[in-house]
Amino acid sequence: MNKRKNFFRSLKSFVPYLMAYPKELISAVLLGLASGVTSVMMTYYIGVAVDQMADQGQVDFPHLFAILRLFAGLFLVTVLSQYLIQRIGNRVAYESVAKLRDETFTHLNQLPLNYYDQSSQGDIVSRFTNDMDNISTAVSAVFNQVFSGMTVVLVALVFMLYLSPLLTLVVLVATPIIFLLTYIVARTSQKYFTSQQKIVGQISGFVTEMVGNQKIVKAFQREAVNQHNFETINQELYVRGQKAQFASSLTNPSSRFVDHLAYLMVGFVGGLLALQGGHGITIGIISSFTIYSSQFTKPFIELSGITIQLQTAVAGLDRSFELLDQPIEKPDAADAEQLTKVKGEVVFDQVYFSYRPNQKLIEDFNLTVQPGETIAIVGKTGAGKSTLVNLLMRFYEVDQGQIRIDGTDIRQITRDSLRKNFGMVLQETWLMDSSLRANLRYGRKEASDEEIFAALKDAYMYEFVLRLPKKLDTVVGEAGLKLSDGQRQLLTIARTMISRPPMLILDEATSSVDTLTEQNIQQAFLNMMEGHTSFVIAHRLSTIKNADKILVLDQGHVVEIGSHAELLKKDGYYHRLYQAQFSQQEI
Secondary structure, X not given: OHHHHHHHHHHHHHHHHXXXXXXXXXXXXXXXXXXXXXXXXXXXXXXXXXHOEOOOOXXXXXXXXXXXXXXXXXXXXXXXXXXXXXXXXXXXXXXXXXXXXXXXXXXXXXXXXXXXXXXXXXXXXXXXXHHHHHHHXXXXXXXXXXXXXXXXXXXXXXXXXXXXXXXXXXXXXXXXXXXXXXXXXXXXXXXXXXXXXXXXXXXXXXXXXXXXXXXXXXXXXXXXXHHHHHHHHHHHHHHHHHHHHHHHHOHHHHHHHHHHHHHXXXXXXXXXHHHHOOOXXXXXXXXXXXXXXXXXHHHHHHHHHOHHHHHHHHHHHHXXXXXXXXXXXXXXXXXXXXXXXXXXXXXXXXXEEOOEOOEOOEEEXXXXXXXXXXXXXXXXXXXXXXXXXXXXXXXXXXXXXXXXXXXXXXXXEOHHHXXXXXXXXXXXOOOOOEEHHHHHOXXXXXXXXXXXXXXXXXXXXXXXXXXXXXXHHOEEOOOOEOOOHHHHHHHHHHHHHHHOOOXXXXXXXXXXXXXXXXXXXXXXXHHHOOOOOEEEEOOOHHHHOOOOEEEEEEOOEEEEEEOHHXXXXXXOHHHHHHHHHOOHHHO
């Protein structure tokens, strides 16, 4: 029952996207009327033309030629109308889906970070590619059938009733049978199409993940295991896809079988009536009726012929609107302020947070950071280091307590202005498939080339860029220049420097560079962030010796806080972490 509700809900939800093109729809209706009427009239005049050839030597050539000329005109109108309907249909189909894709992408930008944490990237991409393409293809196919097809049905019914109500009844008997067959098969196979599209999303996510991490795959010799996993998913897709295709493919041949029976019955009953006489049935009328029976049922049969496309599209609509139904990030408060002229005082006041209600993480966390201080955060994996950053950036909201910047609760600050005041350099580097200049200006579009080169010098990438044939116009990414992990990290550091943030977050920002370069970058960061508040998450403790405060976390709690020298003297948690990285002689 829920699936049927989803089916109609998805179709109902997509109607406004089609109704955004009223002129095209009205044009398609008028062209459909023209195409339908002329198609039926052509059939009628075929019968009239047959009756002009009564017997050998009894052919009314003048009348026959007049009918042929009229037939040619009707044929031209029919072909032109159907061509224009197809053009309009393609335009409406692809533009309406483009609008749906655009709204879906806009919605993605408004979703909270936890949606991306819990969803497969490949599955999300599949919704934009496979599902959307299936929708546009099906809409185009239906569009081309509905307007002219339904007109043919209505006009053909009128002409059939005019020529012979009895023969019309023979044709009408077949129609509900075709409908019933289509309904039964479609209802049976729709569940297979829905599951098929889910598997397509899974296989897309798996391939995306494996292709993007081939170094790790090869380093751990996981090719055979990945091949087995892929074949398992692929086999599941094969099984479900085969069931869906087989069940749906029964619709068209079974509908045509019923249609051909009706075709034979028209010829049989019409022949008997013509032989008996007195019913006004002529050979020409029987000729027209045999074509009418085909024309009347053709739109239904053609719709059954694209059942696979329709059901795949409906499954795609379900998945698309499922994404659109995901709750967006909680809007900013109505009286939210813009964060400007930042001093850099940050206060965590009795903060509680957990990703899952039954799994506690951060409890009663308190911290005061003075303007311009550098706070290093250390601890074992899972201690809550990155979680603090997520809360500070409002990627997640605190469960209890407050985080204040310059005395203002960050929930009373607009997210955009809050995040604009932080520069982030993460361990996972990301560069667009674009020019170096576009990548480096990502945080500040108005940055000049002089500012870019100054940042490149501080990040020790200036000479490397100068050696490139196109310098800042060099394309990096999948289709461009291949960079080492260290070079990519250095470029992301330069990008952050160019954005000139008043506060900085470094999450293992120098993990991919050598020790000498790391020392130089640390000095560059110190120069850049002098007088500005910064948070540094570090596993390599040698990088945080100069921090004003070192925050040692364990299971969401602050177990120690102080300078590097103070914490070493305590001979506590930090001392043990440091000792694990360095020999006793270095301490």
